[in-house]
Amino acid sequence: QDKPLLRFSAVFSDQDIRAQMIQQFEEAIAEDFDMEIHYGGTLFSQGTELVALQRGNLEMGNIAPQDIANQIPAWSILTSAYLFRDADHLLAFFESEAGDEMKAMAEEQLGVHILGPTFFGTRHVGLVPDRRIETPEDMSGIRLRMPPGEAWQFLGEAIGANPTAMAYAEVYTGLQTGAIDGQDNPLPNVQNMRFYEVMSQIALTSHLVAFDLLTVSSSVWNEMTPEQQEAFQAAADEAIAWSTAEHQRSETELATFFTEQGLEVYEPNIDAFRSFAQDRYLNSPISADWPEGMVERINGL
Amino acid sequence: MDPFTIALLVIGAFAILGIPIGLSMIGGSIVYLYMRGQDMGLVAERLLNSMFTGYVILAVPLFILAAELMNIGSMTDRLLRFCNALVGRFRGGLAYVNIVQSIVFSGMSGSAFADAAGTGRIIANMMTRDGRYTRSFAAALTASAAVIGPIVPPSIPMVLYALVSNASIGFLFLAGILPGLLMGLMLMVVVFLTARHRSFPVEAPVPLRQLPGITFHAFPALMMPVVLLGGIYSGAMTPTEAAAVAAAYAFIISVVLYRSVSVAQVYSSLVRGARSSVAIGMLIAGALVFNYVVTAENIPQALRIFLEGYDLTPLQFLLMVNVALLLLGCLLEGTAIILIIVPVFIPTANALGIDLVHFGVIAVVNIMIGLITPPYGLLIFIMQSITRAPLRNIFIDLVPFIAALIFALAVITLFPDLVLWLPRQFGYQG
Amino acid sequence: MRHGLSRAASWLRHAADAIAAAMLATMFLSFIITILFRYVLNWPAGWASELSTVMWIWLVLFGAAFLLREEDEIRFDIVYGSVRPGIRRFMTVIAALGLVGLFLISLPAVWDYVTFMRVQRTSYLRIRYDWLYSIYVVFAVAIICRYLWLGARAAIGHDPMAGNSNLERGE
Numbered sequence: 001q002d003k004p005l006l007r008f009s010a011v012f013s014d015q016d017i018r019a020q021m022i023q024q025f026e027e028a029i030a031e032d033f034d035m036e037i038h039y040g041g042t043l044f045s046q047g048t049e050l051v052a053l054q055r056g057n058l059e060m061g062n063i064a065p066q067d068i069a070n071q072i073p074a075w076s077i078l079t080s081a082y083l084f085r086d087a088d089h090l091l092a093f094f095e096s097e098a099g100d101e102m103k104a105m106a107e108e109q110l111g112v113h114i115l116g117p118t119f120f121g122t123r124h125v126g127l128v129p130d131r132r133i134e135t136p137e138d139m140s141g142i143r144l145r146m147p148p149g150e151a152w153q154f155l156g157e158a159i160g161a162n163p164t165a166m167a168y169a170e171v172y173t174g175l176q177t178g179a180i181d182g183q184d185n186p187l188p189n190v191q192n193m194r195f196y197e198v199m200s201q202i203a204l205t206s207h208l209v210a211f212d213l214l215t216v217s218s219s220v221w222n223e224m225t226p227e228q229q230e231a232f233q234a235a236a237d238e239a240i241a242w243s244t245a246e247h248q249r250s251e252t253e254l255a256t257f258f259t260e261q262g263l264e265v266y267e268p269n270i271d272a273f274r275s276f277a278q279d280r281y282l283n284s285p286i287s288a289d290w291p292e293g294m295v296e297r298i299n300g301l
Numbered sequence: 302m303d304p305f306t307i308a309l310l311v312i313g314a315f316a317i318l319g320i321p322i323g324l325s326m327i328g329g330s331i332v333y334l335y336m337r338g339q340d341m342g343l344v345a346e347r348l349l350n351s352m353f354t355g356y357v358i359l360a361v362p363l364f365i366l367a368a369e370l371m372n373i374g375s376m377t378d379r380l381l382r383f384c385n386a387l388v389g390r391f392r393g394g395l396a397y398v399n400i401v402q403s404i405v406f407s408g409m410s411g412s413a414f415a416d417a418a419g420t421g422r423i424i425a426n427m428m429t430r431d432g433r434y435t436r437s438f439a440a441a442l443t444a445s446a447a448v449i450g451p452i453v454p455p456s457i458p459m460v461l462y463a464l465v466s467n468a469s470i471g472f473l474f475l476a477g478i479l480p481g482l483l484m485g486l487m488l489m490v491v492v493f494l495t496a497r498h499r500s501f502p503v504e505a506p507v508p509l510r511q512l513p514g515i516t517f518h519a520f521p522a523l524m525m526p527v528v529l530l531g532g533i534y535s536g537a538m539t540p541t542e543a544a545a546v547a548a549a550y551a552f553i554i555s556v557v558l559y560r561s562v563s564v565a566q567v568y569s570s571l572v573r574g575a576r577s578s579v580a581i582g583m584l585i586a587g588a589l590v591f592n593y594v595v596t597a598e599n600i601p602q603a604l605r606i607f608l609e610g611y612d613l614t615p616l617q618f619l620l621m622v623n624v625a626l627l628l629l630g631c632l633l634e635g636t637a638i639i640l641i642i643v644p645v646f647i648p649t650a651n652a653l654g655i656d657l658v659h660f661g662v663i664a665v666v667n668i669m670i671g672l673i674t675p676p677y678g679l680l681i682f683i684m685q686s687i688t689r690a691p692l693r694n695i696f697i698d699l700v701p702f703i704a705a706l707i708f709a710l711a712v713i714t715l716f717p718d719l720v721l722w723l724p725r726q727f728g729y730q731g
Numbered sequence: 732m733r734h735g736l737s738r739a740a741s742w743l744r745h746a747a748d749a750i751a752a753a754m755l756a757t758m759f760l761s762f763i764i765t766i767l768f769r770y771v772l773n774w775p776a777g778w779a780s781e782l783s784t785v786m787w788i789w790l791v792l793f794g795a796a797f798l799l800r801e802e803d804e805i806r807f808d809i810v811y812g813s814v815r816p817g818i819r820r821f822m823t824v825i826a827a828l829g830l831v832g833l834f835l836i837s838l839p840a841v842w843d844y845v846t847f848m849r850v851q852r853t854s855y856l857r858i859r860y861d862w863l864y865s866i867y868v869v870f871a872v873a874i875i876c877r878y879l880w881l882g883a884r885a886a887i888g889h890d891p892m893a894g895n896s897n898l899e900r901g902e
């Protein structure tokens with residue numbers, strides 16, 4: 001008898017750690033489901049997977065929280081700077097009651113079931129000029145490339161920089177030629193895009209714990225028996241835990257590697273950055289839709 | 302028969318029955334989705350989202366507009382006069398002018414289509430005026446010379462390749478310069494070998510003492526590649542933005558400096574630019590929609606599994622890629638090949654220790670040659686719509702040029718150092 | 732009556748030309764604004780680069796619906812262009828029927844997708860996606876009408892290539 005087919009689309013490439021994560025997951029659920037995996041955004045491009053899930057053109061996806069925030073403004077809280085301290089804090093949140101509330105919102109309003117956060121690194125600022133960054137004030141006047149989109153541009157402002165949008169593929173040349181002074185990406189991206197070749201320093205600002213959401217459409221989820229759901233969730237938890245640990249290991253190794261490559265790698269005054277950024281968010285219309293008291297509950301975890 | 306095969310047959314049937322290619326691919330995709338019982342709204346989804354988020358594609362209409370703006374003023378005329386003074390005196394002079402102009406122009410433009418539809422249109426009309434060259438020869442030569450456009454930087458296909466391979470755009474651009482010149486040289490060799498036999502005309506020789514004056518008049522136009530490449534390498538703009546700067550530069554030169562343009566001319570160049578952009582835009586849109594079908598059918602996956610069954614040496618692998626891409630180029634649109642097919646080969650290339658910048662140049666040259674290989678070649682169609690020559694005759698006249706470009710491709714494949722020498726001068730570690 | 736109709740048609744054609752030219756010009760100018768803002772004034776101009784992509788997608792679909800003339804289309808005419816006019820008329824009727832049929836059966840799903848997109852807005856200009864993407868519906872309906880017209884004309888005896896075969900394109 002044919003097992004149900006789960007079409008999965010993600011933006012990451014088949015060389016990515018998360019590709020191994022999804023293959024682990026595929027093996028773990030192989031008794032109940034067949035998976036058809038598309039990497040590199042070839043089946044659905046970045047930002048279009050959520051609608052594909054909602055319309056039944058995909059069964060599973062790795063969805064950016066920004067895309068959910070696009071339809072549920074309250075979710076923009078999870079895309080803000082200095083919300084999560086690190087990957088463990090992020091995982092703890094999605095296990096918590098507060099996390100359940102946010103997941104329930106997506107389930108009710110969008111018809112998608114969130115299995116868990118797929119951490120892929122902490123975003124740090126990497127710069128071409130070698131002036132030392134301690135506080136957000138030191139960032140003023142720095143043309144920092146941020147991903148296109150208003151939320152991303154605001155994130156750039158919230159760490160004191162002068163944000164500018166540029167396609168990801170153009171960032172290397174942009175840094176090399178001075179069109180931009182810096183970029184903000186997790187260290188693994190800095191390595192595989194070879195940005196480090198054209199930068200002089202990385203300030204470990206840790207301004208955003210970057211994650212997507214491993215998601216299955218509610219219609220598939222609700223078809224499962226409770227036992228199937230439990231096994232499905234356990235498979236996801238295990239794969240996510242493995243992938244998170246791999247990313248944490250690689251971040252530590254990469255910090256050393258970049259130092260060896262002659263880059264200045266150091267931690268600025270994180271507290272100064274955090275209070276500056278949280279202040280910017282709370283004083284902007286973006287935070288108007290945030291659930292009451294959610295920032296405090298997350299901080300308290 | 303499975304839905305994918307039927308979709309291919311429907312596209313072929315529509316195309317033969319005279320439906321525009323872009324619409325044919327959309328039609329075939331609808332058939333596929335219908336037969337699979339899938340959401341036919343995906344046709345709109347694919348077209349709209351990929352056109353709306355594919356920022357780099359914007360370089361296409363902007364380069365077309367730049368070409369239109371160059372053509373209304375005396376800019377192209379001055380450029381052509383300069384090329385004519387250099388090489389017009391030889392037998393088959395205008396044919397050489399066509400090639401040299403393409404090489405110069407490729408330093409300003411990132412799209413072979415823009416080259417063919419822009420300056421290509423002018424030089425092809427010059428060649429066929431008074432029946433000096435046959436329309437099919439003019440079409441074949443102009444299409445072949447336009448192939449060089451995206452090899453020499455700036456280049457839209459190189460940007461797309463960088464996107465899927467993570468190779469550096471800057472180094473890819475540098476790597477294209479020598480291969481582009483080699484391809485131009487090979488085309489000239491073909492003209493040289495056939496000129497007497499086909500008794501091509503000679504242009505009236507330009508006295509050498511006029512050369513400085515002609516060069517002076519063409520100088521702002523000749524500076525355009527310097528401005529664009531200088532702009533990109535000094536950080537003034539990204540490769541995509543270079544397209545808009547090219548249009549602005551052409552506008553300023555034609556309107557402000559040469560003062561050779563009226564408002565009505567600017568307006569009609571906008572309308573013409575819009576028409577070409579729409580026609581080519583629909584073609585890209587159709588390919589992007591059909592890409593969904595190719596991906597959903599896991600064609601790349603199947604190809605990769607097939608490849609792993611053979612123990613290939615790097616050279617065998619590259620030759621196989623060359624043959625595969627040339628064959629695919631007979632059927633598919635270039636953007637589709639770069640975005641869908643090329644990534645399938647990259648892991649294998651990496652594993653075999655092939656340099657990804659070298660591989661990128663090979664892939665792009667291949668795909669560009671695919672634009673002039675029958676039966677499906679966008680450059681052929683564009684030149685056909687400009688010259689109105691019968692396709693059959695264009696195909697015949699294309700044969701020696703395709704052979705020459707494939708020879709250049711072989712040289713590029715066999716001698717990585719030729720490709721990588723220039724990037725290494727700028728610090729490339731590969 | 733007939734005179735009035737052809738004047739109206741010519742007026743509409745000129746209007747389509749002008750709208751397309753304006754879209755291309757807007758696209759170009761927003762690109763220039765993006766560059767100037769970034770490098771000269773050091774301001775972000777995401778809205779301008781978004782405007783240029785909005786213009787691009789509208790230009791292509793609006794243009795495919797109302798701007799392109801038959802001779803502008805990029806087609807594979809190695810067979811189509813060389814057969815007898817009678818056969819070509821037959822080919823046109825068949826192809827037009829097929830294309831109209833396919834666009835018609837996909838139209839409800841297309842409408843459903845476009846209206847579904849009201850849940851999202853673009854990042855800078857905050858345009859609701861159903862408005863932005865409504866141009867596809869316009870395009871699809873225009874293609875249906877256009878090929879009904881072309882098919883009908885071919886059926887009543889008009890050679891689709893009459894008037895433009897083997898002529899230099901008059902620009």
Ligand code: NA
Nearest residue numbers: 407410450455
């Ligand atoms: Na070029």
Ligand code: NA
Nearest residue numbers: 630671674677
């Ligand atoms: Na071809």
